[in-house]
Amino acid sequence: MTDQPSPREPLEHGPLALLVAGPTASGKSALALGLAARLGGVVINTDSMQVYAGLAVLTAQPSAAEQAEAPHRLYGERDPAEAASVAWWRERALAEMAAAHAAGRLPILCGGTGMYFRALAEGLVEIPSIPEAAREEARGLLAAEGPAALHARLSLADPETAARLRPTDSQRLARAFEVWRGTGRGLSTWLAEGGTGPARLPDGTPWRLAALRLDPPREALRQAIGLRWEAMLRAGAVEEVRALLARGLDPALPAMRAHGVPELAAMLAGRWDRAEAGRRACLAIGQYTKRQATWFRHQTLAAPSETHTIHARVTHLEQFSERELGEIFAFVCSRVDVAHRGA
Missing domain, CATH: 1.10.20.140 (Histone, subunit A)
Known part of the structure; x- marks a missing residue:
């Protein structure tokens, strides 16, 4: 990686990466998918739990049908026995962004893990290997x-x-x-010593970041969390946890603490019934979304002029009025370079 942008592509004309960020169950995946399908984009996972294999249901990874509508990257790639570090994710995400750019596609980074977005926008500190x-x-x-x-x-x-x-x-x-x-x-x-710096292409060209930030009402999120939980149970969440527990993994591993895993593990062990496990899981998820929403409101993922906030829970693009949809696409398309606008 070089220290300076490539001379053939000045800083103000660097390639665009779109960030779709917000709390769990706010509809980030639906929004990212809709934009990717219409703009020729690639959805790149920016959620620390959706990187793990074997937890597709519990972590709400895009379905096979959704992944067929537009390319998706970094979902279900990491074995739960191996903790995924921020540095690992950043390296893989930058590689996928570069591949999307080379293919003339728009990278759309979608998720709710603030430290992943921060690592992309600000960089990482390079700490020596820990014994x-x-x-x-x-x-x-x-x-x-x-x-x-x-x-x-x-x-x-x-x-x-x-x-x-x-x-x-x-x-x-x-x-x-x-x-x-x-x-x-x-x-x-x-x-305090600094580190890698903001995201760049392999040739040193800086990425331009624009962000769509979802910030739906708390009541909408609470209802969505409850409905999602029941849908997950119907789709096989209990079977996922049973298979995970059968591996005898270290309970301190991140995948073992994914939302719903501790609660369903307690249910399978006979400590709680299904209703109590669901109540506790939804409560924990609700508390987490509150912290996420607060974090995103007070963090700068992109410059204020490059950030558009959506105060609604997204289920699909068609839910928006013609005016609202026009605002979203106007925001994105005004920032997409000529190659992406023609996609």
């Missing part, structure tokens, strides 16, 4: 003492990083602790 012993210590302490105790340990060792993390955020706490143990420096000090 396996440090990883095992962090996971062991998390399992034995819980996230609150690990947060307390981190507060003593790396108070600046600990202050940025919630005491319940087990995955990030374990990561921060293993970085401190493995490098002798706090994660916050590594972050």
Whole structure:
């Protein structure tokens, strides 16, 4: 990767990548699919759970029919036994974006994982490899003492990083602790040094980012979550969890904490009945969507002039009035380069 944009394609005329972001069950996939089908786009997964194989139902991955309507990338690619890092996703996403650009297609990055979008827009800090012993210590302490105790340990060792993390955020706490143990420096000090920088093509040309941000009413999301949960059960969610549990994987792995997995695992173990598992799962998903919505409202995925907010839950493009649909396409098409406009 070079440090400067390619001279044949100035910064202000770099290729466009469209971000479709918002909370779970807001209709991101439907919007991205509709735009990809009409604009000649490729939908690139930007959700940390939809990367895992074997969880197509529980993580609401696009169906085979939907994937036949437009190309989809990075869905169901990672084995649940292997944690997918942000760095892994970014590398794969940049490769898929470059491939879409080379084919004359519009990359449409769709998902609800804020740290993935941030890694694309701002870059990643390059931290040295962490010794396996440090990883095992962090996971062991998390399992034995819980996230609150690990947060307390981190507060003593790396108070600046600990202050940025919630005491319940087990995955990030374990990561921060293993970085401190493995490098002798706090994660916050590594972050302060900068890193890869915003997304670029292999020749160094910067991507131009424009964002469609979904921010539907809370009540619409609550209803959608309940309906989706019942649909998932009918589609085989319990069977997915049963197959996942049969592998005997480390419960600390991200895939084992996907929404619905802990609740259905408890149901299969006889601790809860179906109704209680559903109630707890929908409550957890609802709380998560609230945090997602708050995060997206306060983060800049693209410049304010390059961001269009949709205050509705999307089920398909035809739900919009002619005026609303016109606004969405006008926003996107005004930012798509000549090659994509002709797609």
